[in-house]
Amino acid sequence: xxxxxxxxxxxxxxxxxxxxxxxxxxxxxxxxxxxxxxxxxxxxxxxxxxxxxxxxxxxxxxxxxxxxxxxxxxxxxxxxxxxxxxxxxxxxxxxxxxxxxxxxxxxxxxxxxxxxxxxxxxxxxxxxxxxxxxxxxxxxxxxxxxxxxxxxxxxxxxxxxxxxxxxxxxxxxxxxxxxxxxxxxxxxxxxxxxxxxxxxxxxxxxxxxxxxxxxxxxxxxxxxxxxxxxxxxxxxxxxxxxxxxxxxxxxxxxxxxxxxxxxxxxxxxxxxxxxxxxxxxxxxxxxxxxxxxxxxxxxxxxxxxxxxxxxxxxxxxxxxxxxxxxxxxxxxxxxxxxxxxxxxxxxxxxxxxxxxxxxxxxxxxxxxxxxxxxxxxxxxxxxxxxxxxxxxxxxxxxxxxxxxxxxxxxxxxxxxxxxxxxxxxxxxxxxxxxxxxxxxxxxxxxxxxxxxxxxxxxxxxxxxxxxxxxxxxxxxxxxxxxxxxxxxxxxxxxxxxxxxxxxxxxxxxxxxxxxxxxxxxxxxxxxxxxxxxxxxxxxxxxxxxxxxxxxxxxxxxxxxxxxxxxxxxxxxxxxxxxxxxxxxxxxxxxxxxxxxxxxxxxxxxxxxxxxxxxxxxxxxxxxxxxxxxxxxxxxxxxxxxxxxxxxxxxxxxxxxxxxxxxxxxxxxxxxxxxxxxxxxxxxxxxxxxxxxxxxxxxxxxxxxxxxxxxxxxxxxxxxxxxxxxxxxxxxxxxxxxxxxxxxxxxxxxxxxxxxxxxxxxxxxxxxxxxxxxxxxxxxxxxxxxxxxxxxxxxxxxxxxxxxxxxxxxxxxxxxxxxxxxxxxxxxxxxxxxxxxxxxxxxxxxxxxxxxxxxxxxxxxxxxxxxxxxxxxxxxxxxxxxxxxxxx
DNA sequence: GGCCGCTGATTTTTT
DNA sequence: ATCAGCGGCC
Numbered sequence: 001x002x003x004x005x006x007x008x009x010x011x012x013x014x015x016x017x018x019x020x021x022x023x024x025x026x027x028x029x030x031x032x033x034x035x036x037x038x039x040x041x042x043x044x045x046x047x048x049x050x051x052x053x054x055x056x057x058x059x060x061x062x063x064x065x066x067x068x069x070x071x072x073x074x075x076x077x078x079x080x081x082x083x084x085x086x087x088x089x090x091x092x093x094x095x096x097x098x099x100x101x102x103x104x105x106x107x108x109x110x111x112x113x114x115x116x117x118x119x120x121x122x123x124x125x126x127x128x129x130x131x132x133x134x135x136x137x138x139x140x141x142x143x144x145x146x147x148x149x150x151x152x153x154x155x156x157x158x159x160x161x162x163x164x165x166x167x168x169x170x171x172x173x174x175x176x177x178x179x180x181x182x183x184x185x186x187x188x189x190x191x192x193x194x195x196x197x198x199x200x201x202x203x204x205x206x207x208x209x210x211x212x213x214x215x216x217x218x219x220x221x222x223x224x225x226x227x228x229x230x231x232x233x234x235x236x237x238x239x240x241x242x243x244x245x246x247x248x249x250x251x252x253x254x255x256x257x258x259x260x261x262x263x264x265x266x267x268x269x270x271x272x273x274x275x276x277x278x279x280x281x282x283x284x285x286x287x288x289x290x291x292x293x294x295x296x297x298x299x300x301x302x303x304x305x306x307x308x309x310x311x312x313x314x315x316x317x318x319x320x321x322x323x324x325x326x327x328x329x330x331x332x333x334x335x336x337x338x339x340x341x342x343x344x345x346x347x348x349x350x351x352x353x354x355x356x357x358x359x360x361x362x363x364x365x366x367x368x369x370x371x372x373x374x375x376x377x378x379x380x381x382x383x384x385x386x387x388x389x390x391x392x393x394x395x396x397x398x399x400x401x402x403x404x405x406x407x408x409x410x411x412x413x414x415x416x417x418x419x420x421x422x423x424x425x426x427x428x429x430x431x432x433x434x435x436x437x438x439x440x441x442x443x444x445x446x447x448x449x450x451x452x453x454x455x456x457x458x459x460x461x462x463x464x465x466x467x468x469x470x471x472x473x474x475x476x477x478x479x480x481x482x483x484x485x486x487x488x489x490x491x492x493x494x495x496x497x498x499x500x501x502x503x504x505x506x507x508x509x510x511x512x513x514x515x516x517x518x519x520x521x522x523x524x525x526x527x528x529x530x531x532x533x534x535x536x537x538x539x540x541x542x543x544x545x546x547x548x549x550x551x552x553x554x555x556x557x558x559x560x561x562x563x564x565x566x567x568x569x570x571x572x573x574x575x576x577x578x579x580x581x582x583x584x585x586x587x588x589x590x591x592x593x594x595x596x597x598x599x600x601x602x603x604x605x606x607x608x609x610x611x612x613x614x615x616x617x618x619x620x621x622x623x624x625x626x627x628x629x630x631x632x633x634x635x636x637x638x639x640x641x642x643x644x645x646x647x648x649x650x651x652x653x654x655x656x657x658x659x660x661x662x663x664x665x666x667x668x669x670x671x672x673x674x675x676x677x678x679x680x681x682x683x684x685x686x687x688x689x690x691x692x693x694x695x696x697x698x699x700x701x702x703x704x705x706x707x708x709x710x711x712x713x714x715x716x717x718x719x720x721x722x723x724x725x726x727x728x729x730x731x732x733x734x735x736x737x738x739x740x741x742x743x744x745x746x747x748x749x750x751x752x753x754x755x756x757x758x759x760x761x762x763x764x765x766x767x768x769x770x771x772x773x774x775x776x777x778x779x780x781x782x783x784x785x786x787x788x789x790x791x792x793x794x795x796x797x798x799x800x801x802x803x804x805x806x807x808x809x810x811x812x813x814x815x816x817x818x819x820x821x822x823x824x825x826x827x828x829x830x831x832x833x834x835x836x837x838x839x840x841x842x843x844x845x846x847x848x849x850x851x852x853x854x855x856x857x858x859x860x861x862x863x864x865x866x867x868x869x870x871x872x873x874x875x876x877x878x879x880x881x882x883x884x885x886x887x
Numbered sequence: 888g889g890c891c892g893c894t895g896a897t898t899t900t901t902t
Numbered sequence: 903a904t905c906a907g908c909g910g911c912c
Contacts, residue, residue, distance in 0.1 A: 118901065147902045171902080247902045282901095315900060414898050419903090436900090473888075598902060618899050640898050656899080679897060680903040 005076040010069070012084045013102060017067045019088060021055055024048075031335045032056045035065045035274075038329035039302040040322075044366045045351070045662035046342025046624065049304055050121075053276055054128045056302065057112055057141060060274055061133060064106035071104050109133070109140035113272040113294070116145055117279045119599050121622065125278075142272070146287055147247065147598055150254040154245070157264055161257050166590055168244040168458045169597040173447065175199055175235075175246045177463050182234045193224050201228040202235065206248035207284040207316030209255060212236050243460045251286045258293040269296035280305030280325070284316040299329060307362050308355050311618060311656045313648070323362065340366045340662075342624055344373025347668050350694045351661040357693050358651045366662075374667050375700040378691065381673040382704045384417075384632075388424035390704070391629050392879065394669060395430070395612065396843035398627065399867065405431055409613045409625035411660050413638040416678065417631060418614050425612065429873030430843050435615040441596050445551070445565040446572055450596060452541045456525050457589045460494045472550035474518060480511045496522070521545055534587055535577040542569050617660040628664035630657075633672040634685035657690040670699075674707060831875050833861050833882065842879030844868045 021029050028048060031041050032055045043049035059067070080101060087094040094102060116122045122144050130138035144152070151169070158165050170178070179195045182188070205215055212233035220226035239246065245253060258265045275295055277283070280303035283291070295301045303325060310319040326332040340348055348366045355361070377394075381387035395408050410421055418434055425432045440446060448471055451464035462485070470476045487505055488495045499522075502508045502515040521544055528540040542548045548569070554562035579595060580587045613625070632638055638657065643649035661668060672687045833839065837849040839861075847865035852875075854860075859875035873880065 145902070169902090172900095250902075312900075314898080416897070416904095477888090616899065618901095638898095642898060652899095677903080 005078065005081060006070075006072055009072060009076040009081050009084065009101070012081065012088065014067055016084055016088050016094060016102070017059075017063050019091075020062075021059065024051070024055060025339055027335055027337050027339070028052050028055070031337070032059050033067045034302075034333050034335070035060055036298065036300055038299050038325075038332040040325045040332050040334045041302065041304040041337060042322075042334065042362055042364060043304050043306055043337040044340060044364050045306065045309060045659070046340040047337035047366070048339075048341055049278075049306075049337065050124060050128065052337065053114065053125060053278065053304060054132055057114065057129060057274075057276065058132045060107040060112060061109050061137060061141075062106065063102055064104045066102055066104040066106075069104055073100055076101075107274055109137045110142070111271065111273040112141045112276070113149070113274070114141065114143040114276040115149055115278065115291070116143070117282060118622075119145055119148075121145075121278060122148070145598065146290070147250050150250040150290070151594055151598070153254050153257070153264075153268070154250065157257055157261070160261055160264065161253060162240065163245070163253070164243040164458070164460070166243070166458050168242065168454055168461050168464070169250070169594065170239065170244045170246040170463065171442075171597060172199075172247070173442070174244070174463050177467070178235055178238050178242075179231065181463075182231050182238060186231065186234060188227060188231060193227050197224075198228050198231050201225075202232045203248050204316055205232060206252045207286050209252065209286050209289060241460070242462055243458055244463070248286075251284075251290055255286055255289050255293065258290070265293055268294055272296075273298065274300045275302065277301070277303045278305075281307050281310035281319055281322045282312045282317040283321045285318055285321075288318070288321045301329065306364075307360075308358070308364065308655055309621065309659050311621065311652060311659060313652050319360065323360070336364055338364050338366055340368040341370070342665050343368060343662060344370050344666065346373050346375050346698045347661060347664050350376045350668065350698045351658050353694045353698070354654060354661065354690050355658040358654050360648075360651055376661075376694065376698055377667070377669045378633075378699050378701045379669065379671040380687070380701070380703040380707060381671055382706045383673055383675045384420040384677060385424065386704050386706065387631055387671050387673050388421045390671065391421065391631070391669070392424065392428060392430060392843055394627075394629075396841075396845075396879075399843060400845050403627070404610055405612050406608075406610045407626040408629070409615070409620065409623075409627070409663065410629045410631060411615060411617045411620050411663065412631050413617060413640060413656070415616060417637070420677075421614060421631070427874055428843060428878050429841075429871055430612060431610065432612040432614055433609070435613060436619055440568070440571070441599075443565075443568055445547070445568055449538070449541055449545075449547065449569060449572055450593065452525065452545055453538065453589060454593050455496065455522070456529055457593060459496045462488070462495045465495050468545070469518060472546045475514045476511060476518065480508070480515070483507050483511075529589060534580050534589060534592060535573055537589070538573050538576040542573070617656050617663075620663050621659050624663055624665055626664075626666040627669070628660070628667075629669045629671065630660045631671050632676070633670050633688040633691050634676065635688055636683065636685050637676065637678070638688055638690070654690060657688075674704075831859075831880065831882070833859060833875055833880075834885065837885055838883045839863060840881045840883050841865065841873070844871060846883070847871075 018029070021032055024032065025048075028051065031039070031052050035056075041049070041052065043052065080098060083095050083098060086092075114122075114125055116125060125143045126138070126141070129141050129143065132138065133141075142149075154163070154167065155165060158167055176195060176199065179199055180190075183190060183195060183198075210218075212229065215229035215232050218229075220229060239249065258268070272294060273296060275291065277291055282305070291301065291303075303322070305322045307319055307322050310317060310322070313319065326334060343351075345368050348368055352365055379387075379390050381390060391410060395403075395405070398408070399405070410418075412418060415436060422432070422434060441450070448468050451468045454464050455461050455468075466481060466485075469481060483505075484495050484498045487498045487507070491498075498505070498508075499515050499519050502512050502519070508515065524544050525537075525541060528544070529537050532540065548566070551562050551566045551569070555566065575596075576592060579592050583591060617630075635644075639650055639653035643653045670691065672691065673685065675682055675684050677683075833849050833852050835849050835851060838846065839849060840846050841863070844863075844865040845867050847863040849861055850864050850870065851862040852859050853862075860872055861875045861878070861880070862870060862872050863880075864870045
């Protein structure tokens with residue numbers, strides 16, 4: 001009887017627990033209920049990977065390994081069974097007196113560690129855990145990036161490996177400075193072996209856990225290899241002297257610590273009984289080692305990844321980690337998540353087609369219940385302007401149908417490709433933002449102030465000291481700095497120590513006054529830190545160092561960006577303030593510096609603004625958008641020129657294509673261009689092999705009307721699917737409509753002519769055209785529609801969006817094909833608007849002109865659109881047609 | 888110390 | 903085409 005009840009209870013318990021995870025599919029649930037031993041989850045794009053991670057952690061904490069077990073902690077009573085049955089039937093929580101009966105070996109939340117690559121992913125994980133488990137439990141789970149986790153470990157044990165607890169974290173800029181100093185000391189020629197290459201080589205060595213000594217021992221292939229090992233050793237010595245770790249060291253040194261100190265290792269193995277690693281396909285050898293050192297003897301290690309999305313080989317990721325996981329951890333359970341919740345089947349099939357051409361993979365086939373959706377739209381453009389124009393057409397169409405700008409993402413292989421789109425969108429007044437580029441914390445003025453702050457935290461940090469000792473100018477020249485460095489090196493003390501006793505050194509006699517002045521500033525800063533709040537301290541740094549005064553003087557002198565810089569420093573203080581608010585009592589200078597060292601812009605990329613997003617495919621990993629434009633699908637661009645000689649590199653490019661395709665939820669637009677201007681040369685590119693790899697049944701092709709016209713004339717080879725005539729330079733630009741989305745915008749757009757004045761590439765100084773917004777951490781740039789770039793005269797006429805007609809004669813056709821003369825289509829001349837005019841904009845639809853402001857031969861037109869509100873655009877460049885004139 | 892002009896390089900990037 | 907970095911000159 002009792003056993004009978006127990007059996008009943010256990011069965012009900014399974015039902016109950018399963019119901020808690022009822023929204024998962026079978027595979028996902030299996031992953032969640034596999035609690036012990038090594039687990040490999042191969043999670044395809046959009047397969048609910050984060051959901052699985054979160055649910056798996058929740059299950060560990062709430063039920064442990066109770067699911068599927070026959071175990072009970074005590075005799076089961078009829079009340080137990082009844083209560084559980086009721087809970088299941090009514091869909092309510094089981095009464096709390098059953099708690100102990102529902103969990104077996106339940107894990108405490110602080111025994112779980114989840115590691116991700118980006119702060120964004122870690123933040124997302126924490127947020128969802130909090131939502132699922134409630135604040136207290138959720139916050140106790142240790143979810144962080146590899147680097148933050150290592151910092152946390154090192155802060156506690158750094159002294160064990162000969163570093164101070166208050167170590168500094170060097171970013172790539174700092175690393176470069178150190179390496180440059182090393183080059184100088186060892187008289188290495190940067191021309192012979194660039195600093196960048198040395199840093200790269202060193203980084204790879206650290207990724208592979210190769211120490212300076214080992215690098216030196218290993219017989220080098222050539223002089224450069226030997227040199228690299230030499231500078232690596234010197235660099236490492238310098239960092240140790242400065243009490244600093246670079247990004248790679250954070251991992252590398254933590255591995256050293258854990259390998260060499262059994263007690264420390266056991267401490268963590270005992271603390272974190274369950275380990276979860278996200279994006280496992282992107283881990284390096286060092287990260288692999290780190291994870292195995294943290295994994296205790298029970299081997300409760302769960303890794304999640306997608307070998308098909310491994311795109312960081314170039315920076316040290318070894319796809320082998322995921323490919324060999326099962327071999328390394330015996331008894332691994334492998335679960336594939338292949339159901340996709342993101343995209344339509346046409347998109348997924350296209351993705352599957354492409355990735356199938358790779359050989360080094362585990363093999364997965366994504367499927368979905370989302371329905372077929374539209375076919376993948378492939379557009380062959382004449383050139384990059386045409387490509388941009390076509391994208392604007394499509395977006396405009398979507399907007400008319402009620403879509404949002406922010407639902408559109410433009411993805412490309414390399415950053416240079418954003419320029420034509422950026423320029424086109426800016427001129428057309430289409431709000432957009434480019435993700436990537438310079439980060440807020442990388443700006444010079446910001447880095448300078450941070451450097452001041454870090455030498456207060458860590459007086460040994462000579463690299464940062466050198467950075468700011470004469471910024472603003474204090475008459476401490478290069479010679480003096482080198483003397484100080486020499487003296488410091490001789491005595492094994494820091495440069496700041498030397499400065500504080502400058503009067504004791506004859507060699508410094510001439511520089512005593514400025515040095516003491518500097519020392520005085522330093523002491524004032526120390527005092528400020530001790531007596532004031534952190535944000536007041538930050539503000540003091542800007543003040544006391546004379547930095548603000550310098551910028552104000554610059555501004556007075558008419559330096560254009562000085563005002564921006566001042567604003568950035570204001571933002572810096574705000575950031576410090578919000579750091580303080582976030583951390584309350586825990587806030588510290590070290591903590592703040594750590595945050596800024598480890599947090600990037602994309603983490604704070606604000607998705608709320610209604611703007612089209614432009615970014616590289618690399619940056620887009622992990623994101624999704626309803627409408628995705630994958631541009632520049634051409635041989636030599638994507639796959640990139642550099643990759644086409646190595647099969648492994650090509651496979652990585654293909655994975656990148658796969659990542660790009662799988663970002664799209666509803667519709668995917670792929671484009672290639674017959675000609676493209678790259679690095680100042682116009683090249684003809686064949687369509688990408690990745691395009692050809694997609695079965696025709698999933699795609700729908702369109703070609704630029706210009707190209708259609710041309711082939712009707714019997715001239716040029718076509719692009720996609722057939723051979724291109726090599727060397728056939730195009731100078732001809734025939735009449736054209738508006739691409740496939742043409743919908744009667746009046747004749748002005750139909751015919752083309754006009755010429756793109758060169759000046760029009762200029763007004764986008766500062767990367768701040770109107771309508772554009774860089775995702776920058778904290779930088780309060782926002783808003784669009786502001787039309788602040790006065791620009792030169794126009795003459796663009798009606799040929800909007802058409803390629804820039806060459807000013808010089810077209811490059812002669814290489815293959816003996818002569819280009820046709822350009823037809824003399826008449827330009828309609830500059831466009832003029834008056835308040836009250838009704839206009840039609842290619843993207844924003846119909847609207848009424850509110851204001852017109854003349855600007856350097858052009859007009860800035862403020863228009864109230866029916867659908868999208870008030871926007872400003874440049875009259876001659878916006879895709880704008882006058883419909884009626886009022887009165 | 889600051890400005891001018893030349894040279895060369897220019898896949899991808901988080902931390 | 904564009905930009906950063908460096909060397910030379912005032």
